[in-house]
Amino acid sequence: MLERRNPIKIGEAVRKVMEYRQEGKSEYVSILESGGRYLSEDLRATSDVPHFDRAPYDGYAIRSQDTSAASQSTPVEFEVVDHIGAGMLSDKTLGPFQAVRIMTGAQMPKGADSVVMLELAGAQEQGSKKTMTVKKVHKKGENVSYKGEDAKEGQVLVRKGTLINPGVQAMLATFGYAEVPVARKPVVGLYATGTELLDVGEPLQPGKIRNSNSYMISAQIQRAGAEVRYFGQLQDDFDTCFEAVREAVKDVDLFITTGGVSVGDFDYLPQIYEKLGAEVLFNKVAMRPGSVTTVAQLDGKLMFGLSGNPSACYVGFELFARPVIRTMLFSERPHLRKEQARLDADFPKANPFTRFVRSSLSAEAGRLVVVPSGLDKSNIIMSLAGANSLMVLPGGSRGFERGMEVDVLLLEDQEGSLWPW
Amino acid sequence: MLERRNPIKIGEAVRKVMEYRQEGKSEYVSILESGGRYLSEDLRATSDVPHFDRAPYDGYAIRSQDTSAASQSTPVEFEVVDHIGAGMLSDKTLGPFQAVRIMTGAQMPKGADSVVMLELAGAQEQGSKKTMTVKKVHKKGENVSYKGEDAKEGQVLVRKGTLINPGVQAMLATFGYAEVPVARKPVVGLYATGTELLDVGEPLQPGKIRNSNSYMISAQIQRAGAEVRYFGQLQDDFDTCFEAVREAVKDVDLFITTGGVSVGDFDYLPQIYEKLGAEVLFNKVAMRPGSVTTVAQLDGKLMFGLSGNPSACYVGFELFARPVIRTMLFSERPHLRKEQARLDADFPKANPFTRFVRSSLSAEAGRLVVVPSGLDKSNIIMSLAGANSLMVLPGGSRGFERGMEVDVLLLEDQEGSLWPW
Structure with a gap:
């Protein structure tokens, strides 16, 4: 029977x-082992980024007010009183017409509110005396990266359920997550x-x-x-x-x-x-x-x-x-991601059941195009190797032909979808 | 200076x-450890697939010639002489009007050249005698998967340099690659x-x-x-x-x-x-x-x-x-894959240098669309986490605006490109 x-x-x-x-x-793993895992908690900034005012370029930190009279014909001279690289601190507080030679990423010295880019500063050296000249008015804050400009302490930067990719690892390191909460x-x-x-x-x-x-x-x-x-x-x-x-x-x-x-x-x-x-x-x-x-x-x-x-x-x-x-794994979009693509093959025979055809999805001049990745006999494993997607051909009384728009489910994807059905 | x-x-x-x-x-690893590695040799079929003639459906293996007179009004009766599942062999050779009950994937018995699908066969049982009736002419080869139909021994199925994904693992197993040649x-x-x-x-x-x-x-x-x-x-x-x-x-x-x-x-x-x-x-x-x-x-x-x-x-x-x-890793397409996409943001300022903007590439109704994944200050790591691509804005004297087509390099991709420049 x-x-x-x-x-x-x-x-x-x-x-x-x-x-x-x-x-x-949830469980904790070392940041070194967190690649390819999924965050089990939202990733929050544990500090401002940058966490101090800093120079975004190599140049000279100055008081902008001292450049108010500067022009091509009337350069203003500054005395260079210190010299700091990234990670170093100057113990100087800038007085009028004083400058600190500063490298990209270094903390702004006290009193400075602007940076003259290296290429625009004329440097001179006479014995132990170093000076530089500026030919342009600088505004307060010009060429300064301010504390908290990129991220504010407490801000949610990446949502839980996100795959930890190279960029997320950079953020985890920036915020001191030596141990990372990931989905078991x-x-x-x-x-x-x-x-x-x-x-x-x-x-x-x-x-x-x-x-x-x-x-x-x-x-x-x-x-x-x-x-x-x-x-x-x-x-x-x-x-x-x-x-x-x-x-x-x-x-x-x-x-x-x-x-x-x-x-x-x-x-x-x-x-x-x-x-x-x-x-x-x-x-x-x-x-x-x-x-x-x-x-x-x-x-x-x-x-x-x-x-x-x-x-x-x-x-x-x-x-x-x-x-x-x-x-x-804490994903809010757990199903296969669905996209639309132009069908580049014929399926003349109708089928009462919805077909999932192992497919190769690619793009031609910015348009998604999908073709079967092999002969579509259901006992053929050959087509699985080249498949990056499943074409969805809804069941019914009609076939499908080249040029039609069809739904495609992506297999090698992290974004997912809320509900593709 | x-x-x-x-x-x-x-x-x-x-x-x-x-x-x-x-x-x-090249080095050899166990098939169990080969996932995510890259093939260092072309993957060849080590045998035909299937390597024997087999039934693609549950049903009855018969000699097609015995159905030549079958029709709705004149069903032909067969004696069921054996019963085999996948992996079993029948020791019978079919004579006239004999049938073997056969399950999907089982080897065709000797003498049989066609399979009657279970749903279309009328089965009767009387004591120890089993019979079934057919109401339709069957052609030679009907519902038979022939030896070598899916792949021929020696055929190259996957090229070296290919990532070993689930489909490739299935093929490796099918062809007995207990040890797999992969790129060191x-x-x-x-x-x-x-x-x-x-x-x-x-x-x-x-x-x-x-x-x-x-x-x-x-x-x-x-x-x-x-x-x-x-x-x-x-x-x-x-x-x-x-x-x-x-x-x-x-x-x-x-x-x-x-x-x-x-x-x-x-x-x-x-x-x-x-x-x-x-x-x-x-x-x-x-x-x-x-x-x-x-x-x-x-x-x-x-x-x-x-x-x-x-x-x-x-x-x-x-x-x-x-x-x-x-x-x-033996790839012949080692560079980032390049696609075209519609820009969905404005970059009014020209830049003499080619810009690579960390971007989020997605599709809308089958068209690729690209937006920056964050503020594009070069010292901001925030935008890295959401980036799945790099938008390429060629250097020159003009800016770029919403709606333009731009090149995009894909970061999370295995296909690659021959030369995107």
Whole structure:
């Protein structure tokens, strides 16, 4: 007797999964290990930047009022009374017609309110006496970077959930975050199921294929920002699978299996969910590939039953598991980023289900263009390598042709989207 | 006496650096550690995919010729003689009007040349005798995935220099690459110079700032795909700096310093290069920020003297050091990827030098749009965190205004460009 399943819409399926999303947890890591992690708190300025008035150029710090009579024909002479580089302090307080030679980034000396740029100052030296001349009126504050000009103490500079990239690391260092609050990486348990699976190191055998899904999904889990706990491969045997899954699910934040979710005679995941007492949220989604993707929850913990088909497995992870992971990384935009692009291929055949086509998104003269990244048979893994996006072709009675605008979901992206469905 | 430097064009500067690029070296790592590394050899199919004829759906394997008389009104009955799942083999050879119940991915039994989809087959069971009926003519090869259909043994599937992403990992596993040939990570030595620099853990002091550049550049080095060897901070003292640089440069593939390259009185890098006997390729580039960026070579080893200004430092790394690193990672497109985008801000002031403005690139209805990611003062690190690109505003006598098309260099990208200048 063939089991009948009722397909639900993709947005409805994602909504059901997200009802069981969990909040992220925070931990501290050294700034040196913070790259690629996600901030678990807003990054605030711990001081003004700059935290003192400073020279933005090499030149001479002066009192601007002393230049009021300066012009090309009437240069004003200053006595150079000190000489400081960045990180040095002058102990002088400037009197009338006195100047301090100052380097970029150095703190303004007392009394000075303006900097004459090096290129515009005429310097003279006679014995131990150093002077310089100015031929232009300088205003108060001219060529001075003022305290707090770039950032004010307490200001929120970067929101929590942001990936720590090189620029964020610079800010963390500037504000003295030797230890950085980051999201603890969710731990994702993974089992591959299927009697047909050989390990990557094994020679091929008739009727069997090497297990590629667990390597692929592990890499996807890491790309999403989580940590993988890979438990191994399981044969299609109910008792073995049941015990293995029951144990494995205990110690992880999310649990993923690949294979065994279809209606085939050796697909045991549905029975395993039932015997565990897990609630199946859905077992059929109106999408291709991946229509048999099944998600269940056990005591609030999500169990993702992804298809054993590599393409379906890939798509199922990105649509359903990724937003849960990103939520635990404090993202407010946990779903794949959606953009519009011009389709540069024909898909004449209509399909009642929404198709997710592995695609290569690029730009031509400032316009986004999308093409399939390979033949789109669902059992072809070749197209996965070149895919940077998933083209969305809504289900319905019509095909799609070159030149149409279609939605595209970006795979290699940190921005995400609030809700793309 | 103010030193006069002759600015050269950015493309000319990059060309001079690339003359000293080095080839990459290869090493083997476990497939489990290959994620995020770069292939050092083309990835070839080590077998056909599939490597046997198989069923793409659950159903019944049959001899197509036996369906020649089948129709809605005249169903043809088959005897079901075996039952196999993926990874199992049938020892039967099909005779006339015999069928094997077969699951997705299983090898086709001998004699079979077509698969009846489960949904279209009428199954009956009477005692131990199982039969099924077909109401439609099936062609030879219908619903069969043939050996070699997806990939042929020996075929190049992914080019060397490609980042190993989840899709590539799936292919590596499929083809049995338990050990993967990847580019050895170039080792980049790094010293931060400047008396003004405090360590990230130190409290602020008058006139001093925390060292943010070495954290930022370390993250940029890692993002580019190389390994950092951070040697620490140096005070602005010639003898100390000279000895430190002379020792450090020996053990690394590339060497980077931040700070000390301007014409200020405490900028010692030019003298250090001279005393080392290094050839200075250039010490002034017609660009903002980063015009004082200096690159030298010593016995063919590149030494990058980046500005101490965070923005200039950031840009200098991406334009000059990144392509050298990417070349060592076997990339044929080692430079930042260039795209065109609509400018959504005004830059009314002309500048004789080409400006690189830290920017946020996004898409609106399929069109790329670029805005500055912060105030564009060159001493402001705030804008770095939100930057995913550098807007290129060519030097000249005119400003730029909203709506114009400008070139943009992408920072978070793996595709790269052959030559963007």
